[in-house]
Amino acid sequence: MQIQNLLENKSKKYIDINENWKFKLGNNMRYSQLIMEDFDEWEDVNLPHDWSIFLDFNQKSLGRNEAGLLDGGFGYYVKKFDVSEGLENKDILIKFGGVYMDSSVWLNGKLLGNYPFGYNTFYYDLTKWIRYGENTLVVKVENRQPSSRWYSGSGIYRNVELIIKEKLNIKEDGIRIITKDSELENLDLVESKAYFEIVNKTNCDLKANVVFDIYDVFGNKHGEFSSKELVIGSNDKTVIEELFSISNPNLWSIEKPNLYYVKTKLYSDGMLLDEQITRYGYRHIRWDAKEGFYLNGNYIKFHGVCLHHDNGALGAMLDIDADRRKLAIMKKMGVNAIRTSHNPQSEEFIRLCDEMGFLVIEEAFDTWSGNAKKEFDYNRFFAEKSTHPDANEADTWAKFDIQRMVKRDINSPCIIMWSIGNEIWESKLPHGLKQGLDLIEWINEIDNTRFTTIGEEAFIYNLDNGVHVNICEELDAVGLNYCENNLEKLFEIYPDWRFYGSETSSALRSRGIFYDPQTKDNVATGSADKPNRRYQMSDYGNDRVSWGKTAINSWIPDRDHKRYAGQFIWTGFDYIGEPTPWHNEENLGAKPKSSYFGIVDTCGFPKADYYFYQSQWLRKEEKPMVKIIPHWNWEDRELLESQGTNLKRKDNLVVVRVYSNLQNIDLRLNGRSLGEKAFYKKTTDYGRQYLEGANKDELYLEWMVEFEPGVLEAFASEGD
Known part of the structure; x- marks a missing residue:
């Protein structure tokens, strides 16, 4: 069925x-x-x-x-x-x-x-x-x-x-299915509450009642329920609230995103007037400020990425197949969480996250009111009175829009947090305090079962005072943008806050272009600094913005702190615009026009750091992996020298790195072994195991290989 x-x-x-x-x-x-x-x-x-x-x-x-x-x-x-x-x-x-x-x-x-x-x-x-x-x-x-x-x-x-x-109907986005986490501690019988918003647009009072059935994804029925009959006045609306329970539901998870459906029928005097199918899921979340994030009783970290809404050459227009492919590529990398930077994604995208098993932070705004980031951005409307016919008399556009977002997606099990904004200037200014607190209140009016959050960069330079602190005190979880250097201090100052990295790394890379392996942490500053780069960044993973970190240096503090719930890397995919470090530079020739931040380019082809994250995020028991960096197409000596891959030596030595989640690597060139090497096995303070290379914080193995045409292979194994 x-x-x-x-x-x-x-x-x-x-x-x-x-x-x-x-x-x-x-x-x-x-x-x-x-x-x-x-x-x-x-x-x-x-x-x-x-x-x-x-x-x-x-x-x-x-x-x-x-x-x-x-x-x-x-x-x-x-x-x-x-x-x-x-x-x-x-x-x-x-x-x-x-x-x-x-x-x-x-x-x-x-x-x-x-x-x-x-x-x-x-x-x-x-x-x-x-x-x-x-x-x-x-x-x-x-x-x-x-x-x-x-x-x-x-x-x-x-x-x-x-x-x-x-004319007597169920309002669109008018059904909410709420299951408290406490109900999911014992699955024998799980109680939920359903809210049905019913609208009567006729000129007479009408009787109404709802009947609703619960189905799993295969069409198997798990319960039949009905409400008492009530009278809805002419040109009026009401909310019908009903408790219901089912036994032993299959929980929604990252690995098994089990979904359920509520089929709701609206009757008046026995006549069927409206039907609606509502999808939802059961999952249990516990997030302890000191112990970290647990989904269905299992400790996990957010292996997350930030994603803009465009699909490269397809532009911003919705393409469900492109979005599905994008998420599938992320899944193969080991990603388990998405931040919709910095505005709501389409409902089709959210449904894909439900189906494919991603945790989601749905973010509302990139700007509030008072300090525009761009002359014609949403700042113009944020605090203005909403004129939409569905708005309440006192609604601002900010209230109408954030509640519209929550109402649309409240039943999606993938959503774990509602974000009130990203790097909001007003969150550091006196007039922004009320704006932030209002947004939190408006979300909680619709949904008080999920965490409210923000993407906040102010803790880079101001740890313990300011408007941003006042706002974060009222949030359920605090997202830190680029604050890895201050984690220990923040943990000490705010022992009861839930922390995670809402935006991290901002490494810069061009797929298949390899520069300066001897420089493992390079702050890229654009044309003035590296004119020979020809508008390209290094795929060795060693270029980054001044406020960010390389992939490795961003991952290590995340890996080592249990209470830090994880990170959302900037970004999973390249996107059109924001081509840092040549961002809005004048006096360029043909200006770059797409970002370098993506772990995957706009065509969907992975860059080298994709495989670094695989080596850290994929379980070797389920998905063993090994990858050689860089490519082995250096027949053109000029190309070899221009990209700096040979360390400027007279010989043809190439820096070869291998990422793997298996301990032992045998590197072979044209069938002959170049020597076996092994990672050191390490363990964090809370018991997470990881592999380290020859030097501290090297999460790869490295060889110096004299180039010769042919086939370079890596064979990975585990144990002695």
Whole structure:
């Protein structure tokens, strides 16, 4: 039995309207000017659509190479669709998965609303303005530049669908399934609480009750439950709360992401009016400030990465296959956690994390109100009153948006933390205290079962006083950006705080380019420092930004501290924009336009540090691995010398490193052994075992090999 076949009420429909839109990129036009346009002359497009990725790179772009040298501007979309007269008594909504940014939507000349935030799902009720026959939907998108510190993309870059339902219905994103961790300490009978938000858009009072069944992913039923009947007033709404229990649920985990489904039916006087399938999972979390993070009773560390939302040459537009591939590549590296830097990812991405077994920090904002990072970023809207039709009277956009994020994804077992922001300037300023505390409160109004957190860099230079400390005192977990050097002091000052690395490393690397192996920790400063680099970084893993660390030097303090719950490396994949160390440098030729931070490049090909992390994060019993660095294609002596791989000696010696999670390595060139070497077995204070090379903190084995064409091989084994 397949879950998608469980719906019985055929009157409710989700209609994909991604195809056959018209698009124009132009000047800033009012609606009165728009309707004078000949839409037939516009470009034909299908959604999701990112207009910026189709533009030529502009060396003079207002977003600079920080935003990938791809312009934004004003984009206009038109969609014509027919509605049959049989729908006159239905409720008709439109759902936008994400529009970047500051969008305005009209239906048949009526302004439905403006939605500034570029990363959230939002809805409009079309019912009052629908015509039975042809309808015209117009969307204006404003991406004024600069609006972002990375490539954002532009346009309706996620899915759009129509939702047709009865006027007494279950509100979209209106079901919450809450299971307290205390309930999961004994699996014999696990009690949860379900919340069903029911909306009555008729002009009369109506009776209502819900019946809901629990299924596993195979369609096996695990329980049937129902609520008492109640009366919902005309043009009113209510929340039905019901306790339910199931026996011995299969827990969701990183290795076995078991999922369950609630099939909810809404009845009025015995008539089925609405149905909804809600996916959720059971997992038990205990996070002790001194003992670390436990999932289902097992101690784990976050082997995490930060990910932006673009997919390289595909741009920002949602591509579920590209996202699935991206996550699969991360999984093979040993990654078990994702931070959605620095805004909500698509709901499709979150569902993939549910299915594939990733822990997720869903982050809301990169900026609050008062100190813009970019002239046209979200700072303009954060504290302004929300004008969305679904907003409450006193809602700001910040409150509406962060609660919209939580409501959408509250049932996803992958999400363990809600982040209120990343490196927020206001978190160091007096006026930012209320903003931070408000965000925490607004999250807890919807979900008080997950940890609230922040990505905070201020502890690099200010350990024990300031607004950031006041905010962190109210958070459930404190994310540290680049604070590895201060861990011991922070543990001493704040013995009861939960700590993890929300953003770490920021090593720089270009795939297959190897420079200066004799320099194991190089602070890259760009053109002035290394003009011979030709806009490339070293894949030996020895280049980094001034505020960060190499992969090895970032991992060691994480590995050695049990209470430090893990790290989220900047970044798992390269992304368009922010090409540090040539970030917004002037007087360059053809400016770099993509990042160097990724452990994997934008095509999905791993760089060398990918295999370093495999050697540290993959269990040898399950996934033994060995990898030689660098490649063995040095027939061109000029290439060998230009990349510095031969240490500037007269001979052809190449520095060869081997990463492995097995102890013994036999390196062979064209069939003959170059000598066996073995790692030293080490153990941390809390019992974690690891392998170390010839010198302290060398997490690889190294040979000096005279180059000759042929095949270089490494054979790894365990034991004597």
